[in-house]
Amino acid sequence: DTGVSQNPRHKITKRGQNVTFRCDPISEHNRLYWYRQTLGQGPEFLTYFQNEAQLEKSRLLSDRFSAERPKGSFSTLEIQRTEQGDSAMYLCASPPEGMRDRETQYFGPGTRLLVL
Amino acid sequence: GDSVTQMEGPVTLSEEAFLTINCTYTATGYPSLFWYVQYPGEGLQLLLKATKADDKGSNKGFEATYRKETTSFHLEKGSVQVSDSAVYFCALSDPPNTGNQFYFGTGTSLTVIP
Numbered sequence: 001d002t003g004v005s006q007n008p009r010h011k012i013t014k015r016g017q018n019v020t021f022r023c024d025p026i027s028e029h030n031r032l033y034w035y036r037q038t039l040g041q042g043p044e045f046l047t048y049f050q051n052e053a054q055l056e057k058s059r060l061l062s063d064r065f066s067a068e069r070p071k072g073s074f075s076t077l078e079i080q081r082t083e084q085g086d087s088a089m090y091l092c093a094s095p096p097e098g099m100r101d102r103e104t105q106y107f108g109p110g111t112r113l114l115v116l
Numbered sequence: 117g118d119s120v121t122q123m124e125g126p127v128t129l130s131e132e133a134f135l136t137i138n139c140t141y142t143a144t145g146y147p148s149l150f151w152y153v154q155y156p157g158e159g160l161q162l163l164l165k166a167t168k169a170d171d172k173g174s175n176k177g178f179e180a181t182y183r184k185e186t187t188s189f190h191l192e193k194g195s196v197q198v199s200d201s202a203v204y205f206c207a208l209s210d211p212p213n214t215g216n217q218f219y220f221g222t223g224t225s226l227t228v229i230p
Binding site for chain 1: 120122150152158159160161162165205207209216217218219220221222223
């Protein structure tokens with residue numbers, strides 16, 4: 001158990017619907033990352049938060065995607081007007097603070113999205 | 117840009133066989149290198165890491181040595197067990213040049229048969 005939790009674990013939706021995922025990182029960890037993992041591939045970076053500020057966004061994050069981290073605690077990732085190509089595992093990661101081990105990322109179990 | 121190339125899978129081995137999964141990288145600077153493991157139905161777990169050249173990361177009988185001259189970080193284990201069946205991902209982090217994101221390989225699926 002990495003201490004990073006994600007909800008829901010699975011989501012099935014119809015094309016065109018909106019979905020929202022939640023990530024609760026390790027408490028007091030300032031940095032939070034979202035990745036997307038499609039079948040047979042490694043995770044791909046989507047976006048990064050330092051506290052409540054969204055500092056980096058991948059070109060993979062189209063206008064239909066929005067991420068927030070109010071108060072620098074939990075984070076949400078919303079996909080509007082879902083498409084079948086959005087079907088993937090969405091992973092949240094939270095690295096420990098402090099100089100020791102600051103580059104390691106600890107991943108949550110992921111939310112698996114299936115768009116029908 | 118930075119990238120990671122992993123050995124194609126899937127790999128099937130008999131229990132107690134020797135394992136090598138190749139990983140090479142391309143990076144602008146001096147990245148840290150990682151191996152993550154993903155068991156069926158679970159998230160990624162850190163297996164081991166190395167932060168500078170010639171460092172050896174090790175955990176649970178797995179080892180990998182950061183080779184700057186060959187830009188490699190191959191994963192090895194002397195005697196695999198059925199419980200090692202999983203997907204293994206090589207990854208790099210190169211914050212000064214590419215921000216804080218990780219770059220992952222495509223993963224190598226390992227199946228160990230009794």
